[in-house]
Amino acid sequence: MDHSTGKKYHHIEEDLRNLIFSEEWHSGDKLPSENELAARYEVSRQTIRKALEALEHEGYIYAVHGSGRYISERAIHRKASGNIAVVLTYLSDYIFPKVISGIDSVLSEAGYSIILKHTNNSRSGEIKCLEDLLTKDIDGIIIEPSKSNMYLNHKNLFDRLEEYDIPYLFIQGHYEAMQDKVHILMDDEQGAYLLTKHLIETGHKHIFGIFKSDDSQGQDRHRGYARALSEAGMLYDPNQVIWYFTEDRKVHPYTSLKNKFMQKTAIDAVVCYNDQIAVHVIRAIEEAGLSVPEDISVTGYDNSRYSTIADLRLTTIVHPQERLGEIAAETLLKMIRKEEVDPRVIIEPELILGNSCRTRE
Amino acid sequence: MDHSTGKKYHHIEEDLRNLIFSEEWHSGDKLPSENELAARYEVSRQTIRKALEALEHEGYIYAVHGSGRYISERAIHRKASGNIAVVLTYLSDYIFPKVISGIDSVLSEAGYSIILKHTNNSRSGEIKCLEDLLTKDIDGIIIEPSKSNMYLNHKNLFDRLEEYDIPYLFIQGHYEAMQDKVHILMDDEQGAYLLTKHLIETGHKHIFGIFKSDDSQGQDRHRGYARALSEAGMLYDPNQVIWYFTEDRKVHPYTSLKNKFMQKTAIDAVVCYNDQIAVHVIRAIEEAGLSVPEDISVTGYDNSRYSTIADLRLTTIVHPQERLGEIAAETLLKMIRKEEVDPRVIIEPELILGNSCRTRE
DNA sequence: AATTATTTGTGCGTATGTATC
């Protein structure tokens, strides 16, 4: 036996694997016969067979009895598992069904299945998801970042994805450290800008804002709010902005706001992070004995199912959820096919006028 | 060579596989040596090796050089891919997010991922899904039958699932030919019975019904409707029942109903297949110049987000969507662990009183 | 600590069966 290069069949297996992936041999090509290879490598036919059988089991070649061995398709378009992972923050949250539906309409058409995972919007949940996905057979990942404004300490997981040549892209939010990666985003700044501008144009003077502090969308919407104020030459007052964390969504912001309402603080309008928040704010306003939109105007964001409460329709921003999912899926498919993609797709928001804002000048 | 029993190594492989999964051999046990097996089966050592190598590649046994071959853990807790498929009719439909959320809360806790697929409520879509899933590495399937009342012509696919030892269960509906399989169902008959009984008790005399004809839920709800009438000694009139197919959800039933409303047919109340239908029926009633509940009472089913329209709250049935998902997932986990499960879990419905029905005696 | 028997791993030779071209 050959002692210097280890196992003979192993060496042959590696050599053949390289040839299969080289430019010389193509999908469908016929390999030399077992006897020819045996002669070429100067080993017995059995040793050649051992190497070939391993390659066959891996799916790179297939044998046709009486004819020969051929290079399979899969060797070229390698390991098409047909699975694409979709990692979201919440599954039961109000926009997810449409986004999934959009992603699915494109992917199932292309013959892919969706592996659905969620992070509970926690960093540890996202790490767990990614680690789990690294052990699975997947062709790509669509990720909605969790707590996207907090420091990214799991970049190594994304590095490993790239090492394994698994394409991924972000939707909805972005990590500071991953700005150069592919993102499909709403122009959240522009959305909040449009809402605030609308309030200013309809004569509101004391416009409060309530934003989520632990994701990039909250930051962006806040920026749009501030830009609209500054463009209109209005003072940006930090005391008019309330920040909240995902965790205390149920407690802090509303009591604090309610107190302000009760204390007859000068408030014209409230720009809310999203429709869900707007509903709570409206409730707080009504509990304080005031009414919407007569006393205080309220805007939402997302045009979700929350945007209609009884006969009150929120002035809000349409979130083209289904379209976002479609674009994300189409982009990922291109990445899988190694085609060039736009690293940053921005979806323009559109203002939806309801009756939750006072419209007199 | 042996011509009667096919390939020798294949026969030995099968025989050993059965022994490995039998009660006699356990995880960690040492297999007889190659020479001993060769003697026992009266074949050469090479033939034994061929069989053993196949089993090793499948992960049922592992070899320790110089020591022997042993039965691996995975042979017992076999092939934990960690993936469970969830096949639904529609993804964007109104109840699924909650069902998925319920399934996921149990499965992700147990370390499983969800592969999400949908059939568009078509038989061909379901066949495509199942065929695709048969090529994938999955540990179990939760299926919502599509067009569940139509003839089942793809039972062979379910047979193959059993052949591959992939457990599966049905939620929401059932196939006639699969009655003995595991089902997690709402008691749809009871739900419609409760609604109809409520209408009867509140003095309604001419109660129409509108049901979906192409799934088992429609049949069941219709049965509950009929049972309530017959128990109350009221006449069951086929002309008071409108059947529709999924495809013509948008056209037929409402125009037909609207005509009846316009023609001043004696109609007291309409028992609707679900909330979505109820919304359309209410619209048809209003278009005919009548009002709900003053002229005609309407009931829904599912207590979905459609159940509140402006200040009208539908009298409907709560569909414990999240709980259904949880029970389905828990049951499937038991099936994966080969534990005994109740082959038919019926979730009792609960009546939700709204203001869409007249309540005078 | 060294020896030995056992067991798996590697490799070759040969023969025969059977599908393809």
Add this chain to the structure above:
DNA sequence: AGATACATACGCACAAATAAT
């Protein structure tokens, strides 16, 4: 029909790891 190529099967030899002595 014959040549070629893969498939199955047996026998043998030696290497390398393990476990018991």
